[in-house]
Amino acid sequence: MSFDAVLIANRGEIALRVIEACRELGLQSIVAYSEADAHMPYLKMADRAICIGPPEPAKSYLNIAAIISAAELNGVGAIHPGYGFLAENPHFVEVCEDHELTFIGPPRGAMELLGDKVEARRAVAATGVPVLPGMPMPEDSDEQLAAAESIGYPVLIKAVYGGGGRGMRWVTDPNEFLAKASAAAEEARGATGNSDLYLEKALQDPRHIEVQIMADGFGNVIHLGERECSIQRRHQKLIEETPAPNLPQDTREAIWEAALNASRAVGYRNAGTIEFVVAPDNTFYFIEMNARIQVEHSVSEMICGLNLIKEQIRVALGEPLSHAQEEIPFRGHAIECRINAEDPDNAFMPCCGTIGIEQLPGGNGIRFDSALYQGMNVLPYYDSLIGKLMAWGESRDEAIVRMGTSLERLKLSGIRTTTPMLIEIIRHPAFRAGEVTTGFLEQHFPQ
Secondary structure, eight states: OOOSEEEEOOOHHHHHHHHHHHHHHTOEEEEEEEGGGTTOTHHHHSSEEEEEEOSSGGGTTTOHHHHHHHHHHTTOSEEEOOSSTTTTOHHHHHHHHHTTOEESSSOHHHHHHHHSHHHHHHHHHTTTOOBOOEEEOOSSHHHHHHHHHHHOSSEEEEESSOOTTTTOEEEOOGGGHHHHHHHHHHHHHHHHSOOOEEEEEOOSSOEEEEEEEEEOTTSOEEEEEEEEEEEEETTEEEEEEESOTTOOHHHHHHHHHHHHHHHHHTTOOEEEEEEEEEOTTSOEEEEEEEOSOOTTHHHHHHHHOOOHHHHHHHHHTTOOOSSOGGGOOOOSEEEEEEEESEEGGGTTEEOOEEOEEEEOOOSTTEEEEOOOOTTOEEOTTSOSEEEEEEEEESSHHHHHHHHHHHHHHOEEESSOOSHHHHHHHHHOHHHHTTOOOTTHHHHHOOO
């Protein structure tokens, strides 16, 4: 379990985070990159960088053979998968084990269990945590329609592997079911290399609440509070904040306890996120557990003062958690806005182009996680996320004001981004009042 060098099998800001964490822990970092990312500045920050293939993910960041070869050629002892790509692929974990490489993430057994939505729900439900009805997607189209009918519309079609809303479709009418199932499978295959789908009962305009957990190999599990993730477009998150506004304290604590119980039930280790939907009456239901570090982990770091990437690596090294639950400080309020290269006026279509940096935000309580650089080309091969802007305040009102100011100061040219839409959301009276659901955009920005 000991290692002194880490291969980073990812790109962008998460690759930069892992490089920084390795430096602080006295470990070497080796970055695997595609030809499209050859000019990314963070490559020079790593101890070494190795090209693993062409721009297409299937030939580079999803190419297990190329990644393992890069690890062996560079004599590393561990691989950090970041988020997305191979981060939740149990076969990749198995291949790492076969080559005596430490996978910096959850154990393969836990990942396989969580990838099987039926078994994951069964394991979690056994602890008393409420779950929504669901089942694997049958192969036959008639059986698919019958399965959706048995669950009851509306239903969600979801990718078994991966996350970020990829391979997810909301269906209210059986006449649109098969077309949406086909589109979901194709999107899931493109994002993760796997087209397996799952059906789940959908609630109308719930809140999306998740809990960040960390677990070590000594039976210790802690939570870092909950995140409000209801502001979404196409089932992909736009804004996250912690703590969740207008959530009764007894509900908040019950969700924390449910998350810890779910983690223990599946024998989890390392960083993970347990996701819940919360109905208007504050009843909540487990929907899934993400067996990886998530994009929005940074907003939890803002109120807890922990570096979760370093914590991941320390746990993988066989060390215990650095803090007990009672030592975790929950201070103030933090909000994160995802800056995506997308056009909000054109159904959030991804935008490509060369970025010009005119002004970047900064100041007290502000953090901007990004791999942006002047003249960076945004290409169509990867996720549209180009940065995560975070604002911390002693109160939610203060954090909102700081976020609004920071969004105004973020000025990029050459591409369209979600920044103007984020400014409108932050200023909206319903958001300021904490009145958020997954239907927020459809309700307040129908255009």
